[in-house]
Amino acid sequence: xxxxxxxxxxxxxxxxxxxxxxxxxxxxxxxxxxxxxxxxxxxxxxxxxxxxxxxxxxxxxxxxxxxxxxxxxxxxxxxxxxxxxxxxxxxxxxxxxxxxxxxxxxxxxxxxxxxxxxxxxxxxxxxxxxxxxxxxxxxxxxxxxxxxxxxxxxxxxxxxxxxxxxxxxxxxxxxxxxxxxxxxxxxxxxxxxxxxxxxxxxxxxxxxxxxxxxxxxxxxxxxxxxxxxxxxxxxxxxxxxxxxxxxxxxxxxxxxxxxxxxxxxxxxxxxxxxxxxxxxxxxxxxxxxxxxxxxxxxxxxxxxxxxxxxxxxxxxxxxxxxxxxxxxxxxxxxxxxxxxxxxxxxxxxxxxxxxxxxxxxxxxxxxxxxxxxxxxxxxxxxxxxxxxxxxxxxxxxxxxxxxxxxxxxxxxxxxxxxxxxxxxxxxxxxxxxxxxxxxxxxxxxxxxxxxxxxxxxxxxxxxxxxxxxxxxxxxxxxxxxxxxxxxxxxxxxxxxxxxxxxxxxxxxxxxxxxxxxxxxxxxxxxxxxxxxxxxxxxxxxxxxxxxxxxxxxxxxxxxxxxxxxxxxxxxxxxxxxxxxxxxxxxxxxxxxxxxxxxxxxxxxxxxxxxxxxxxxxxxxxxxxxxxxxxxxxxxxxxxxxxxxxxxxxxxxxxxxxxxxxxxxxxxxxxxxxxxxxxxxxxxxxxxxxxxxxxxxx
Numbered sequence: 001x002x003x004x005x006x007x008x009x010x011x012x013x014x015x016x017x018x019x020x021x022x023x024x025x026x027x028x029x030x031x032x033x034x035x036x037x038x039x040x041x042x043x044x045x046x047x048x049x050x051x052x053x054x055x056x057x058x059x060x061x062x063x064x065x066x067x068x069x070x071x072x073x074x075x076x077x078x079x080x081x082x083x084x085x086x087x088x089x090x091x092x093x094x095x096x097x098x099x100x101x102x103x104x105x106x107x108x109x110x111x112x113x114x115x116x117x118x119x120x121x122x123x124x125x126x127x128x129x130x131x132x133x134x135x136x137x138x139x140x141x142x143x144x145x146x147x148x149x150x151x152x153x154x155x156x157x158x159x160x161x162x163x164x165x166x167x168x169x170x171x172x173x174x175x176x177x178x179x180x181x182x183x184x185x186x187x188x189x190x191x192x193x194x195x196x197x198x199x200x201x202x203x204x205x206x207x208x209x210x211x212x213x214x215x216x217x218x219x220x221x222x223x224x225x226x227x228x229x230x231x232x233x234x235x236x237x238x239x240x241x242x243x244x245x246x247x248x249x250x251x252x253x254x255x256x257x258x259x260x261x262x263x264x265x266x267x268x269x270x271x272x273x274x275x276x277x278x279x280x281x282x283x284x285x286x287x288x289x290x291x292x293x294x295x296x297x298x299x300x301x302x303x304x305x306x307x308x309x310x311x312x313x314x315x316x317x318x319x320x321x322x323x324x325x326x327x328x329x330x331x332x333x334x335x336x337x338x339x340x341x342x343x344x345x346x347x348x349x350x351x352x353x354x355x356x357x358x359x360x361x362x363x364x365x366x367x368x369x370x371x372x373x374x375x376x377x378x379x380x381x382x383x384x385x386x387x388x389x390x391x392x393x394x395x396x397x398x399x400x401x402x403x404x405x406x407x408x409x410x411x412x413x414x415x416x417x418x419x420x421x422x423x424x425x426x427x428x429x430x431x432x433x434x435x436x437x438x439x440x441x442x443x444x445x446x447x448x449x450x451x452x453x454x455x456x457x458x459x460x461x462x463x464x465x466x467x468x469x470x471x472x473x474x475x476x477x478x479x480x481x482x483x484x485x486x487x488x489x490x491x492x493x494x495x496x497x498x499x500x501x502x503x504x505x506x507x508x509x510x511x512x513x514x515x516x517x518x519x520x521x522x523x524x525x526x527x528x529x530x531x532x533x534x535x536x537x538x539x540x541x542x543x544x545x546x547x548x549x550x551x552x553x554x555x556x557x558x559x560x561x562x563x564x565x566x567x568x569x570x571x572x573x574x575x576x577x578x579x580x581x582x583x584x585x586x587x588x589x590x591x592x593x594x595x596x597x598x599x600x601x602x603x604x605x606x607x608x609x610x611x612x613x614x615x616x617x618x619x620x621x622x623x624x625x626x627x628x629x630x631x632x633x634x635x636x637x638x639x640x641x642x643x644x645x646x647x648x649x650x651x652x653x654x655x656x657x658x659x660x661x662x663x664x665x666x667x668x669x670x671x672x673x674x675x676x677x678x679x680x681x682x683x684x685x686x687x688x689x690x691x692x693x694x695x696x697x
Contacts, residue, residue: 004063007111010104011056018055018092019044023065028079034229035076037127038069041083048085054137055092056111063115070122076232078122080141081129081221087154090136093164093309096300105300109293112137112170116144117289125232129224130202130211135160139210140168143175147231147238148210149224153217154202157210162270163193164312165304165669169296173276174288180209181243182251182277189277190255190270194262196665212238248281266553267304267669303679307671314658314672319509322485322500323651326493331501332443337361338418340432342374342405345449346421348477351378354402356506361403362411371405378403412440417502419447419471424572429458437462445498447471452518452576455488465490469499472519473508474663475565482663483508488515509662514649517580518573520656521663523649524673525561526573526585527640531633532558533588539620540629542602542609548629552676555665563601567594584640590617637673638682645687653687 021044028039040062042052054062069078082088091112099105119126119141128142130150135158142148150157159168159176167173168189177185188208192198206214215223230236252274259270272295280288299305337353339346342365353361365371379400386396404411412418418440420432433446440446446468448458459465470486483503487496496512503510513519518526535545546557562570571592577585593616594602602613624632641656650656657672670676674687 003110003114004060007056007107007114008060010107011111012060018057018095019046019050019053020061021052021054021058021088023058023062025065025069028225030077030229030232031226032229032233034232036074037077037079037225037228038072038075040065040069040078040080042080042088043083048083048132051086051133052082052088052138053090053092054088054112054141055095056108058092059111059115063118066115066118066122070118075124077125077127077228078119079127079129079225079228080119080145081224082132082134082138084132086132087128087130087134088138088141089133090138090140090160091170093312096166096305096309099300102297102301106293106297108300109169109296112140113289113293116141116170117285119144120146125228127224127228127231129221130154130157130205131217131220133157135199136168136172137170140170140172140175142210143171143179147212147228149213149215149220149227150202150206150211151217151220152202152206152214153220154205156199157188157202157205158192158197158199159188160193160197162190162273163197163668164308165267165269165302165306166299166308167269167273167276167292167295169292171289171292173273173292174280174283174285176210177248177277177280178243179240181246182248182281183246183254184208186251186255186274186277189273190259194259194270209240244281248278252278262555263553263667263669264550266551267667268302269299269304269669272299304669307675308668310671310675311657311661311668314654315509315661318654319511319658319662322510322512323655324512325500325510326497328497328501330494330497332416332445332494332498334416334445334498334502334505335359336415336417338409338412338415338436338440339363340409340418340420340436341365341422342367342371343421344377345473345475345477347374347377348475349419349421349449349473350374350403351381352477352506354378354399357502358398359402362415363403363405364407364409364411365405366407368407371407375403375405409435409439412436412444415440415444417445417447417498419449421449424450424453424569426453426457429453430461433458433462433468437464443467443494445469445495445502447499449473451522452573454517455486455515456490459488459490466492467495469495470513470515470519471499471503474521480663481507481509482521482659483510484513484519484521484659484663485510486513486515486519509658511650511655511659513659514647516644516647516649517577520644520650520659522573523577523644524637524640524656524660525664526570526577527636528633529558529562529570530574530585530588531636532629533562533591533617534586535624535629535632536617537588537590537620539623541623542614542617544626545624545629548626549633551630552670553667555667559602563603567591567599567601571595584636588617589619593617634677634680634682638677641674641677641687642683656687 024041028037044052126145128145128148133156159172161168213227339350342363350361363374382396382399385391455470459468469491472484474480485499532545536542546559578587599613604610653674660666660673677683678686
C-alpha cells in the first residue's frame with residue numbers, strides 16, 4: 001500500500017462534511033508560441049463568500065489532477081490559480097478541532113506536503129497565479145511553485161497559523177525563509193499573526209519578494225500567462241538572492257525576544273515556528289518537511305488549537321450575528337452625526353464616523369480652542385492617511401470637509417445620531433442629554449460612550465428615554481474592534497437596531513449588553529485588577545502580584561494596563577463598581593494614594609518600576625505567593641462571570657469571551673476567558689456553550 005493509499009484510508013472517513021475544493025484542469029496555449037500549459041483552477045463551487053480550503057478530499061483531488069498532468073509529455077508548464085477573488089485560504093478548519101489521534105494529525109501534514117511539493121517536482125516549470133486572497137495553505141501551495149505572480153488587488157496574504165495555535169505545516173516555515181530571508185519570513189509567520197492576525201496586501205507581498213511579478217486585477221491572468229510564456233522561452237530570468245548569508249541567528253533571536261515579550265512562554269506554536277525557521281537554514285527539504293509534520297501533529301492535539309478554533313469561530317461567526325439584536329429592517333437611516341465633546345476620544349470617534357459613514361460629523365464644545373484642537377486632530381489624521389496612501393487626495397479633502405465644529409448644540413438640529421464623549425460623571429451627562437434633546441429631531445438616536453454608568457438613570461429625566469442607547473467604544477477607537485451596545489430599561493427596538501446598523505457600518509463587532517455596572521469588559525478587568533491590587537495592598541510584593549499570571553500570556557501585566565488606562569480612570573471605575581457590589585469590588589488605598597500623587601502609574605518612563613509609586617502600596621502584613629494570587633484572580637473571574645450570566649448581562653458565555661477577546665485583547669490561544677476557567681477547574685458549574693457536551697479545550 002502506498003502512502004497516498006494509507007492516508008486515504010485514514011482520513012477519508014472523517015471528512016464526509018468537507019466542502020471539497022476541486023482542481024479543474026484545462027489546457028492553455030501560452031502566447032508567443034511557448035507551448036501548452038496545464039492550468040489548474042482551484043474552485044469549491046461557491047462564490048467568494050465561501051473561500052477555497054483544503055481538507056483531505058480536496059488534497060486527494062489535487063493529487064489526482066497532478067498525476068494526470070505528470071503522465072503527459074506534451075506540456076511545457078503547469079499553473080495554478082483560484083476562482084474569482086479567492087486563490088485559497090488554507091486548511092479546512094472545521095475538521096481540525098476533531099482530529100482524533102496523533103497518527104491522524106501527522107497524516108494531515110504529510111499528505112499536504114506530498115501533494116503540494118509535486119507542483120515543484122513535475123520536471124516542468126510551475127507557476128502560481130495568485131489572483132485573490134492567499135492564506136495559510138493557500139500561500140504555501142504558491143510557495144511550492146517555481147514562480148509566482150500576484151494581483152495588485154489581492155486584499156489579504158498571510159500565514160495566520162500561529163494566531164490559532166498552529167504552525168504553517170505544509171512547507172511555509174521552510175520555503176518562505178529561503179525565498180524572502182528569515183526576517184521577512186518571520187514577519188509573516190510570527191509577528192503579523194501575533195499582532196491581531198495582521199494581513200498584508202498583494203503589493204506588499206510583491207515588495208517582500210513573495211511574488212516575482214505583479215499585474216493589475218483587470219487583466220491579471222492574461223498578463224500572468226504572457227509573463228509565464230516569456231519565462232518558459234528563456235526571455236525572462238528570475239534572479240533570487242542566496243539567503244545563506246542572511247543574519248539568520250539574529251533574526252530568530254530578535255523574534256524570540258518579541259514572542260517572549262508578548263506571550264511569556266504561554267503558547268507553544270510561535271516557539272515551534274521559530275525553531276522550524278531556524279532549521280530551514282541547513283535542513284534538506286525532506287528533513288524540514290518532516291519536522292513540520294511532527295510540529296503539526298503535536299499542535300493539532302494540543303489545548304491551544306482547540307481554544308484558538310473556538311475563539312476564531314466566535315470572531316468569524318458569532319460576532320457577525322449578534323445575539324439579541326433587533327431586526328435590521330427597524331434601523332433608521334443616519335445622514336448626519338453629532339459628537340458632544342472635542343477631546344481625544346471624541347475626535348477619534350468623529351474621524352471614524354466620517355471615514356466609515358461618509359456623512360457630515362459636527363463636534364461641539366464650550367471652548368473654541370478645545371474645539372479647534374479636536375477638529376484639527378481629525379484633519380491631521382486624514383493627512384496622515386493621505387501620506388500613507390490609504391486615502392486619495394479627493395477623499396482626504398471630502399473627509400476633512402465633513403468634520404466641522406460648533407460652540408452650540410444647535411448644530412445638531414438635523415442630526416440623526418448624536419453621541420456624547422464628555423467627563424464620566426452622571427450629572428454632567430444628564431445635563432448634556434437634556435440640552436441635546438431640546439434641539440434634535442424626534443427620531444434622533446442619543447448615544448452615550450459611558451464605560452460604567454447606568455443608562456437607565458442617565459435617561460430618567462429625558463422626555464424620550466426610549467431613544468437613548470449605550471455605544472461604548474474601546475481605546476484606541478480606530479483599532480479596537482469591539483463595540484458594547486447597551487440597552488437601557490426604556491431603549492426601544494428601532495433605536496437599538498439603528499445602533500447595531502451604525503456599529504456594522506463602522507466595521508465594529510457589536511455585542512448586546514444589559515444595562516449593568518461597567519457592562520462586560522470593564523467589569524471583568526476591574527475585578528481582575530482589584531484582586532491583584534488587593535493582594536499588593538495586603539503586603540504581596542508588587543513584582544510578585546504583577547507577574548503572577550504571566551503564564552497566561554495576556555497582552556500586558558495588570559499594572560501596565562493600569563498605566564495605559566490611567567490610575568484616575570481605574571479608580572473611578574473601581575469606585576463605581578464598589579458602590580454597586582461592595583462585597584466583591586474594593587477600592588484600593590494604594591490606588592487612591594497613587595491618584596492623589598499625580599503619578600501616571602507604578603512605571604517610570606524607561607519602564608522600570610518607580611520606587612516612590614511602589615511605596616504608596618506598602619503597609620500590608622499578609623503577603624501571598626504568586627500561585628495564591630493567580631488562584632485568587634481566576635476564582636474571582638469565575639465568580640463574576642457566573643453572576644453576570646445569572647443576571648443576563650449578555651446572552652451566553654460566548655459573548656463574554658467575545659468581549660474579552662475583542663475589547664481586552666484576551667489571547668486566542670486561551671480561547672477566551674471561560675474555556676480557560678473551565679479547563680483550570682474554576683468554573684462551577686462549567687461555562688459551556690448551549691449544546692456543547694465538553695469544554696472547548
